[in-house]
Amino acid sequence: MKILIADDHDLVRDTLVAFVEACGDIQTETAPDLDTACSLVDSSGPFDLVLLDLNMPGMNGLDGLERALSMDKAPRVALISGQASREVAEKALECGAAGFVPKTLPAKSLVNAIKFMAMGEQYAPVDFMTAEPATAEHPMASQLTGRERQVLKGLTKGQSNKEIARDLDLSEPTIKLHVKTLYRKIGAANRTQAALLAREVGLF
Template sequence: MRVLIADDHDLLRDTLVLFLQANGDIETSTAADLAGACKLIDSEEPFDLILLDLNMPGMNGLEGLKHTLALNGGQRVALLSGEATREIAELALEAGAAGFVPKTLPAKSMINAVKFMAMGEQYAPIDFMTAAVEAPTHPLAEKLTPRELQVLQGLTEGKSNKEIARDLDISEPTVKLHMKTLYRKVGAANRTQAALIAREAGLF
């Protein structure tokens, strides 16, 4: 199975590659923007599935999805996003996307979703499409303050300190302070390890 992951956040992209390749039968290629993804689609053997980040350079919202779907006579393309609304997910599916994959999906669910979509099915998590967002009740989450959870979620989505600070409307030094305390609480030495621990635990 060949999967192309197109996302401009290095940490998230590398984390997804690690999880998918650890599964054994999934070969991955990566791109950091839409132009890079399209170049790979044109030059390489057909992919079984293409995962596109909604907010990476070149996407222009759902236009990038529609463009990629039409390449080379038709592609299986799924939308990947950490902040898309249910409405955007529904529009993507209506446009012909193979699925909508929240970046907060636990690792095992992500692998299952990729396989499901690569086999020709359409995927969207039922809880995302039908339920309101609820605060996690995970044991790991209970150790953290709501703000630390928000910072950790930003890490799992591959965001920089600057991006997390902007999203949460706080300063970068404050983000660093929250990171320091959450590293200690989850037993991580750095941001990559913290993101991996959170994803492996199914926290996001």
């Protein structure tokens, strides 16, 4: 099995080669950018798999993937990245990529993924592809302490200070103080307004 690993970080490239060659049955070549990778495909191909770092020089997003896929001696091209979103991974697969490999994969899983793709299968880790996209936290949330957020959650449920105090195992005067502080922080005049503001920005 013969694969090409292209990544502009020497350490990442060397580590990937070490992982892969430890298997004993995979021959590797490396490149630091897309132009070098394409030259190697022409001069040393065909490769069973070409693994391209999404963010290395020459890639220009998915344009680099499409360029590599158009080469006769690179029938199977996959992306590897430490930063790409699920949306980018999905687009890469739609373009015809052999797979998408997050750099966070454990070594053994990474090698198995490479073998899997080189043998003609399409690979993308299920947990990455099904993860909920992270949502940016609203500025209101960052203004509040963890305890104040717990109290505000109680307000959105329509709870009284006494009920919130019971749930959080705190005294009622302490809850009253937290309520007063969070009113000031989020610009609310009363409990109803605080609850409405929290719901409006999607805090709860």
